[in-house]
Amino acid sequence: MQKPTIPKGMRDFGPIEMARRNYIFDTIRQVYALYGYRQIETPTMEQLSTLMGKYGEEGDRLLFKVLNSGDALKELSDEELLERNAIHFANKACEKGLRYDLTVPFARYVVMHRSELTLPFRRYQIQPVWRADRPQKGRYREFYQCDADVIGSTSLINEVELLGIIDEVFRRFGLRVRILLNNRKILGGIAEVAGEADRLIDITTAIDKLEKIGEEKVFDELKVKGFSEEAIGKLRPFLSLSGTNREKLAQLKELLASSAEGQKGIEELEYILCHTERLQFSAELVVDLSLARGLSYYTGAILEVKALDASMGSISGGGRYDNLTGIFGLEGLSGVGISFGADRIYDVLMELGLFPEEAETGTQVLFANFGEEEAAYLLPIVAQLRRQGLRCELYPESVKVKKQMSYADSLKIPYVILVGEEERTTETFTLKNMQTGQQTKLSLDELIHTFALQH
Known part of the structure; x- marks a missing residue:
């Protein structure tokens, strides 16, 4: 008989793993609640x-599509079936x-x-998502996201508070992190100054790889995409900014002097940095112009979080989107949100041995x-x-006591x-401590009191 398996990129979680995962979810949930976020599913x-x-395009390709129930093929002709065109088949057989x-x-x-929501609306959501991606370390086909968004407010105080949530969550985990900050308006300004305002996505896709492939390979990629030497020459100074966050922004002001959009992005970043400095974060905040998160709906601040002591990519991220609901016909609702990658955080906490013992305690x-x-x-x-x-x-x-002790062990x-x-x-x-072997005789009240002290 063939042994059962599960699909690649999916996982079972045993009791200890679930106890650790719940420690992550509960910590994030508690911090979200502190900031007034309410849960939906x-x-x-x-x-x-x-x-x-x-x-x-990549997202469309990685979507898991579900066959229509009943006769999924009824909309397809014999000719269409013989074409063996997977995309065309999915379009007709999956809704x-x-x-x-x-x-x-x-x-x-x-x-x-x-009509039921009071704006600004702060929601959090902790649920699994699915991507038909190639499984690898830290990348699964089914994984949990822990999102918080506030919608219906353009105030940058929301960005400041979301950064406060990130800082508090990782402080509670005992995890040292670096928060990378950028702004889509600055990236737009860079494209404008380079004379390639209509090719922002091409530029951001390339510079997002800066850390992985290095400056010269980024420029090689831009050449392959048809960018002129002149445009690349104008992009170079932006990728070699150095100094403190304030010094980087001062250099940016000069480089983006001709771009109103770029100046607006710098102004927004300055506001966020000014207010977070007063909050004495444990996390390190770094302005990083190579940060260009791929999702096309970000319009303002963008952020990404990396663990300082572990070899893992992004473990949290987010940004401002000015018109996400516009894709469904409701214009003008601005929002900003963050997402914690619970599975990656789990791997990092495991790697660094940061799960508290009590997170794994079941029966007392x-x-x-x-x-x-x-x-x-x-x-x-x-x-x-x-x-x-x-x-x-x-x-x-009522089996042998030895077997019962072995079960407890x-x-x-x-x-x-x-x-x-x-x-x-x-x-x-008679209370037996399984670690020391010590036995103590107690009354019921003493027993209750003993365990009450341990809470």
């Missing part, structure tokens, strides 16, 4: 018409797809529920089972302790309680 599947064309991110479904949600105490009478005696006591918030189990069978249950005839008579409990 959207369906796993969206209409393909909602998703297609929102992520560029739905798995969500690619949480931002486009959020925009759809806002448009559909606009196991009651050994010495027989039917003892079990009947213990069941109401176990129920009472659970009402007190103590995570406890009663071993279901393998699940890292720190305490076992032994109640035999003597304990029942004296209404006491």
